[in-house]
Amino acid sequence: MAPRWPVLPLLVPLVAAVLSVPTASADVVAAAVTEHQAESASISNGLVESNHAGYTGSGFVNYDNETGAYVEFTVTAATAGPATLSFRYANGTAAGRPVNVTVNGSAGVSVAFPPTGAWSTWSTAVATVSLAAGANRVRATATTSTGGPNLDRLAVDTGTSGVGRPADVNGQLRVCGVKLCNQYGKPIQLRGMSTHGIQWYAQCVKTASLDALANDWGADVLRISLYVQEGGYETNPRKFTDLVHGYIEEATRRGLYALVDWHQLDPGDPNANISLARTFFTEVAQRHRDKTNIIYDIANEPNNVSWAGIKSYAEQMIPVIRAQDPDGVVFVGTHGWGSLGISDGRSEQDIVANPINATNFMYTFHFYAASHQDEYFAALQRAAARLPIFVTEFGTQTYTGDGANDFTYSQKYLDFLAANKIGWTNWNFSDDFRSGAVFKEGTCAGSTFAGTGVLKPAGVWIRDRMRTPDDFPTS
Template identity: 65%
Template sequence: MRRTRRLLLLAGLVAAVAAVPATVVAQAAVAPAAATPTASFAKVSDWGSGWEGRYTITNGGSTALTSWRVQFDLPAGTTVGSHWNATLTSSGQRHTFGNLSWNGRIAPGASVTFGFIGAGPGAPNGCQLNGQPCGGGTGPTPTPTATPTGVPPTVPPGGRTPVAANGQLRVCGRQLCNAAGKAIQLRGMSTHGIQWYADCATPASLDVLAREWQADVLRISMYIQEGGYETDPRRFTDMVHDYIELATARGMYAIVDWHMLTPGDPNHNLERARTFFAEIADRHRAKNNVIYEIANEPNGDGVTWSTIKGYADQIIPVIRTRDADAVVLVGTPDWSSLGASGSGGGADVIAANPVSAGNVMYVFHFYAASHDDYYLDTVSRAAELLPLFVTEFGTQDYSGDGPNDFVMAQRYLDLFASRKISWVNWNFSDDFRSGAVFTEGTCAAGAFGGTARLKEAGLWIRDRIRTPDDF
């Protein structure tokens, strides 16, 4: 569970990440700015029955824009679904997107983006920005660089996405159940820290995760310290907004991971968590695919279950007043080991004094090369007392590196299958450690499809995610 992060990455990459606009996806190079503001459109993903569109508004003028409004027409039979980073009003086939309170001002030379999901043929036409021609126009639809040969842009086999098949999830007894009350198991991947590896979680890579790997769930790992949220709350909150929309567009569930690690007391970030979860829950309250993980790995001396419960009892109401139905995941003592890695309290302690809310599950993490039968027995016994969700595991040691222990990892997965305990693997990146699924350089190359650029652990976990779901 305890992992040191590569500090050289932090030094080298924070500066690079800071230069990227506040969107999840790296943009193509923008031509020198025109003398007036422009709005340019691109289809960044297309799966046959639908597509993801993005407008980039660039202020090429010499004074700041204080607000913006983009209007365009869509052909008959083409509709707009979910959207993000903008307001939307529609009249027939004419659609008007406007700025939100936080992204209306665009300094000279700067850009903002908004996106939406379209269904049907065609693309926007007749675009106007603040009543004037958009200038950037509707360019040709680019081919996503990472859509691999042999991976058709369609929904997963069976014709229904995980969210379409299951709807709003809820906790029933000690199980995760779908809208019909059936106990289900979700399987998927976690991003690495989005401050370091945003280029590994893009529309193209998530197309592969959803359609080729047939994942049910994406865990969005937002660190709080280590160059994460505390350095730029607005930017990281916007990144999470975008990732939720990307997962939604692909029919996957989205776990919003408040990735607190150091300091290990979740109360250190209590006020930050209040602010963050209030905005996330408020904006996405109408969605049925968002799951909130409110404390990744509580740890350290004095961080007992009582400490964690006190934090959870303050954060869960922030979410519940905005999103009454979503499942909330609560970390457990000693790096979410259910107390197995220390003395913060195990499943019996938690069960005797649970959080003061319903629709809650408790988190377990393990790394197969470090966490042996004692940990396996711990989670097996805990499953008799608590609803569990494994939001992070690896086939290596607790650093996320070293040799893989696939035999031990399979024993865990067999237990989870028998108990219908959902799991998420760490991690969907090209980090140098053996726990990252892609070989180094994959994300910069955009070569996500197929198996040629997967590490040994990537091949192993891909095969296990792709096994048929029992929905």
């Protein structure tokens, strides 16, 4: 594998205010998902408080310790039918705090609300109910003398997917064996898109495009591609760190996972940027530590560096993140531009023989299907049986991100990834002139991103594969 993105002949200037942030404090998610803050609901025997970090909105509801205390939301549905309710909550005790969830006085369904470990650690509990057309009274009533959990918000999904928003359903991720698992300990596959370099294509990451990604495409994860060099982070750390903060918040509002990509490429040795990486990841992990949808990728594509050098870098950087966010999953790029060493004439055996000394992390693999075929595919097959792998970047073209699409070999890869619950993000969510950018040139200057009319062939293909509902097991 080789660098795919030389300095562009036509650099697109960074637009400082490209992201139009919704101003409403509730119901900020488009399409079939709405959010309702608990502090704005009707409360019986409970208080609105803000003394535990990590809540959204202006606070959360602390139930009184008694049976019958409740929080009641008014939820409007366009049509009658099933809905998925995702309650964001914290429970710092050692026992569950079950509630009975009723709709318009129905018999209701019991939701367990198990312990989260601390009052500042937030998780999600999910229930499926039937809503009537129009306004509905959704009430969560404590069924034990200890009352309910601290309740932050309710997200209501009336779509046809049968599941709630990805980050709401799956909650805090962790690595179990060689799989990425959700809060219920079940292996899952996340699928999504990578931005292009935000120093060039920030105008492609805005309210309308992110709404399309979440609601029209059905993505689970947004990879935020922060180049270190090439006009990126090192030129203005404050500006680019703030952009990343903003994109994390936008992904969170839409129930997506935010994959923060430290996109070092040249120099290829991540140790060359370790001081910058420490500064950046310390701030990002500290600010977002109470979120459950953050994934940290500390080295995009190490190249011209030994596996031992990458291992040394990772074992220095992982504790930097753990000091701020003990639960966050960390990704580490493999040698040979993320090829498990193949592009360097090596193999995954380097990693198997000398694994990184850490837990709750994964190794990353990149492929471009028109260039990286049998040898690379075989390496992925071998590695997936022994190492936790996430494909943080792939394309249907050549490794330059250009040229003809090889959809046949791309599908071979995706079938294997699906069968083995290996997550992926596709390169890239921009209107760059290359065939690997999903949007037609000029699209990002407008406000229309949904549907196929604005997409290149690669965009049509990848959107179609993302729209199939994910199976996120909860039991």
